[in-house]
Amino acid sequence: MAHPPGLWDGVLRRLEAEMPAYALEAWVRPLAVQSDGEGVRVLCPTRFHCERIRERFLPHIARCVAAELGREVPIRLELAAGPPARASAAPVGEAEAPPSRPADREHGASLQRPLPHTFDSFVVGSCNALAREASLAVARGQQSRLNPLYLTSRSGLGKTHLARAIVAESRARGSGRALYVSSEAFTNEFMASIRAKSMDRFKRRFREGYDLLVVEDVQFLRAKSATQLEFFHTIAHLLDAGSRVVLTGDRLPHDVAGLDPRLRSQMTAGLVAELEPPDARVRREILRSKASAGGVRLPDDCLDLLTDSVRGSVRDLEAVLIQLVASASLMNRPIGLELTYAALRKISPSQVCARRLGPREVIEVVAAFFQTTPQALASRSRRRDVLIPRQLSMYLCRRYTDASLATIARAFGREHPAVSNAAQVVERRILERAPLRYQVEALCARLEARVGRSADGAD
16 A cells, blocks of 8 residues: 655654754655655665664654554664665564664764653743743643644754744644644745646645644745735635634744735734843753753853853754764863863864963952952952852853862862852843843953953963
């Protein structure tokens, strides 16, 4: 019995809602699929690729194939050219035991294992709390006023994670059918239906039978007038029917050039939630959770260095972390500051060059700012006019020096937990107290000016 021609497209759409984009692009999209009687042949480009699919992705693929067909079928993994790669037929949903090999090469080669896009795996902070809470409410059908929900951020800050978490949560709760699609896929299907004169089928697919529609990267609809019109009517139909609609974009709707005014107004009729770059606390937790999920333990000084050096997107954090862990694994070396600096120089060299001050310089700048002395900051006094500058000095030493926690602590005559605690206190209070935030900004300006002078002298 032949399987429907759109089987693999349907499987990919389902997997998009469950897997990280990088894992889907790196491992699943290179596969070729062929119908083989009652079974499905999945063709892999290399033997290594085949083993990786078997170990990590086969159960997901099998489940999605079964969902598309409405029944379980055998799936065979084979090389695209040559004999089958130890891929005997297996019932859908079952995977063979992985071949024996070193336990992830000691340093967690499993770091790149795809993590589920769920709300539990999403690290929350002030930078994304509104978007996360709104997404969870939509997924659970608790806030009709948020319809449609528009998530916006620069690339790599978590909007795709939330979009897929909404779909996963909705499906897990059994709250109707969910459709997850990119604006590019919507456009392609729309144009194909026009050419094939099958618009009725297209409208049934997007307007009927779904309680949740999630469309990513709507900024790519700009200047596509016909697609925009169809998209507008599709959303209007779903909203009128009481379905939930979630849209994502890399900019606010009013900043998308070439967007039909009616569609722009429709996009902002519910809630627009913006995700901002993660602060230090969130960056640290993201690094810790991703490393832990991959079986990797990051030493505190390495974690501090990565947290302070990489201040871009979540994707930037992942890139440096993968670079670090892969280097440690391939070179069979423990993760330490030397390897961490090497990873940063390859991924984010400008940040490494900027960290040239010593703890004493930072302490001098802070002491002068608060009209006190370095000796007072290293004293045991708990007076407020000494305690706050001391905590700020410790926090800024972590940001602007190469020193380890132990080295910073010794500059204050303390143990390294005192530095971690002080930094956490400052990070929390920066969010709560505007005057303290202004003081930190002023101190950072002075320290960065000193870094600039150091760099000029080095040249």
